[in-house]
Amino acid sequence: MSIRKKIADSEAVLNWAARRIASYIRIVNRNTKWQRIGYEELDQLAEQGEPVIVVLWHQRLAQSPYFFPLDKGRICSITSSARAGSMVGRVQKLFGMDTIAMASKHKSNVAVSREVFGKIKKGISIGIAADGPRGPERVLSTVPLVWARTSGKRIFGITYSAQYGSEAGTWDRLLMPRPWRNKGVFLCREWTETVPRKASEEQIEELRQSLEQHMNDITAEADRMVGREPWSPEA
Template structure:
């Protein structure tokens, strides 16, 4: 007698259909957005270093905003959306697509960066948005890492556009790091204290920088992001990240 206890192929197919369902994905995005709003509402925040970014956004002057992937959980509040528009660059993969869905619920624009889209085409699209006065946001170590190793993409866009680059991060007193590659910081959604920290990266990117100069600038941006993130962590009593951990 043969007993069929399940059809593994059918189960996999059902899970895939659910994972690709627009209804399911939109429902999940709304739940995540609700959590982000609850965190923001129930946390006592400090907002530090935003004076110049606020002024530029209100004047319609686009900038390039850089963050670490680990600090994406409060990214909808990184930029002054009441003063200007920003388009975030996300991955076309499932997780990145969800980030984009969530950010759209907060009024952000997004562009999905797929492996099939050539960097030249993406850069052309990004530069076109900046010409319209729309700022660009990107996780410099995304979408797959390594953790806190900056890509050269923000430098390429800064060199081509001539726009200013601002590093933005956040930290909270109570939160935990997930076991993902980026160790995503997940804040406690009640009785919390947090800080948003914004600081301009002021190095100039020459149009004809050598490979050695470009690498030096990449390391400078990476160091800038690590320094402001460590500063934000110290402000709320968290132990700053180190490359050895």
């Protein structure tokens, strides 16, 4: 193993990096004037111990530790088992979130789903970036729909935007907010479609497109609220 790989895989180095990223997220949150819109129903469900499925876009992961009312309930974030996804999980744990790594060569999707449903039975909500971990950008997977169909739990789309920030040169164009004198919005809105227990493949695809559009709509709305140009697939 090369020295570079040993350093990259070092627990001490990974934990140090996670703390630095968490510090940036806290600074952004502290120095931004936030609006929190549409959270009334989710807050009430969290206080009642009623779990939900939270969907977000990978592009808006940077402020994800503040998406869910952690003072009212628990949430488990689904992350990738790859190095970048593992780092996301480390950071989110520093904010008090549970995490589960998606399937790797050591763990099947069935095993992950069992863990997810186990969390839901304990009253823990589930959060997932539905176009992750590698994209395509803003192409929603059917995973949250399958979990909603099996568990019967409600789906909430959550996003954020900030007036000042830049997009990283990554596949998801990750939004990195400026950490001072900023204005931002957290926007939460339930997706109100029902996923039938015996939905056909055609129904699942229609619902997938509906949820994908829901996520794009609320993200564009959040962008407009802070004066950002909404996302475009051609950009």
